[in-house]
Amino acid sequence: MMAELFETRGVRDEPAHWDAMALRVAENAARESGRGAFEWLAQSRAGWIAASLLLAAALFSMTSAGDPARTRGSEWVEMVAPGDDVGKQMAVSETPPAVSSLLVQTRGGT
């Protein structure tokens, strides 16, 4: 009767029960622990922190290296720009050149 008042009252205490439970637990544990690092990354707090740091590092490297699409575009513009100084300056420069500088260059170039 006293046993019914203790916390383990619901626990079956027979060797056959423990044998079966041990096999089940061992099998599940082996399966669960074999799921690998990706699941750990997805489930653990440390995994989320690691993933966030990686993402931040990737973003930083992208922004610090400049816009690759823009760089590629600039290369194309330079490639197809006219060969003469004035034409090249007008095609490549991001802002329109001053008229006076064009005149000076044109005179100097011819």
Added chain:
Amino acid sequence: MRVNEDARADAELLAATERGDGAAFAVLVRRYIRSATLLAAQLLEDRDEAEDIVQDAFTVVHRRARTFDPARPFGPWVFAIVRRLAANRRARDARRAGLLELFGMRELAEPPSMDGEEAILARLDGAAALRAMNDLSPMQRACIELVVLRGLTTQEVAAMHGVSESTVRQHVFRARASLRNVLGDQGGTDDG
């Protein structure tokens, strides 16, 4: 070979587990599953939750087999994992209950009542046994339960609860004395 008939030491079984020997791991689990489950049941007061925690604990053991120091005993390691997981589970349940209470859903936060608990209490001869139990500290109750009712050694119980063997013996002694005081006068006996 049955899972409880292997004379290899714990560290050997764990090393074999690390090499992918599932049978060795099953032997190791069988060796500790009873005490681990009883410990979890004491900490969580729920058999199903206790079995969940034990499953999780052995999953941790399997995953971290490589990190285990073979010079140290295996039992205290696995029991420490059980205690930590049980503490986490209790904290989670407390947070959940707090949230439910916050949103006025207290009745859902109440744990389901133990099957037949009221019936058991109703069958008790008076309130003496209940009073005797309530007079025990949680550790006295835990120790006398494992030593007297479940037949574990004081050494095993000490490892399970992470205390010294002499502490366990003290708890058992005081619990026995307390139960005798309350029940003795009324003709009741404790199971030890």
